[in-house]
Amino acid sequence: MGKLVVSLDGVVIKDVQITKDKTTLGRRPYNDIVIDNLAVSGEHAVLQMVGADVFIEDLNSTNGTYINGKAIKKQLLTDNDTIEIGKYKIKFLLGDGTDYEKTMIMRPGQTPPMPSPSGFGGLPASSVSATIKVLTGAAAGREVQLTKVVTTLGKPGLQVASITKRPTGFVFAHVEGTQRPSVNGIPLTGESIALRSGDLIELAGTQMQFVQQS
Numbered sequence: 020m021g022k023l024v025v026s027l028d029g030v031v032i033k034d035v036q037i038t039k040d041k042t043t044l045g046r047r048p049y050n051d052i053v054i055d056n057l058a059v060s061g062e063h064a065v066l067q068m069v070g071a072d073v074f075i076e077d078l079n080s081t082n083g084t085y086i087n088g089k090a091i092k093k094q095l096l097t098d099n100d101t102i103e104i105g106k107y108k109i110k111f112l113l114g115d116g117t118d119y120e121k122t123m124i125m126r127p128g129q130t131p132p133m134p135s136p137s138g139f140g141g142l143p144a145s146s147v148s149a150t151i152k153v154l155t156g157a158a159a160g161r162e163v164q165l166t167k168v169v170t171t172l173g174k175p176g177l178q179v180a181s182i183t184k185r186p187t188g189f190v191f192a193h194v195e196g197t198q199r200p201s202v203n204g205i206p207l208t209g210e211s212i213a214l215r216s217g218d219l220i221e222l223a224g225t226q227m228q229f230v231q232q233s
Contacts, residue, residue: 060106
């Protein structure tokens with residue numbers, strides 16, 4: 020079973036497990052994966068699961084469907100293939116997709132596990148270049164090391180944000196929820212914002228601080 024990780028300008032906006040025989044993708048709200056963008060056709064493409072294989076087929080879309088930079092009509096997807104639709108990139112991953120950190124869910128009365136001394140995902144602690152310090156709530160005092168390409172934070176169904184690790188630094192983006200998170204008391208208005216060491220983030224009623232290590 021695979022999953023799709025949808026991103027725009029390097030910021031992950033959603034990931035979807037492929038569990039159905041047919042998964043539709045397009046701009047119309049009845050699709051399984053909805054991408055509300057004019058570059059995406061109403062019914063743009065469909066993914067078909069045949070046994071353990073997943074095929075993608077372009078549905079005569081206006082702007083076409085590309086796999087790893089090449090236009091396709093129908094093609095078998097392999098691990099780490101990148102589907103391109105307009106400005107959106109959709110990574111096809113088999114397994115758990117270790118480049119993406121699972122969402123750190125902050126529920127009242129529960130605290131996330133402390134990271135091991137060796138760091139997350141088996142990476143040495145020396146490779147960690149930034150952390151998130153939780154300042155308020157049940158998880159106050161905990162630290163999350165940003166070792167993954169993308170780390171998601173918040174409460175699914177209420178408010179979720181992502182921090183993406185780029186060569187130039189870390190980028191904070193709103194992922195889910197009607198209310199946008201704030202950085203240094205200012206609600207996020209654009210798609211994303213570059214983080215600076217010491218920035219204060221408020222997300223899902225919890226305050227945290229971004230600390231970048233030199």
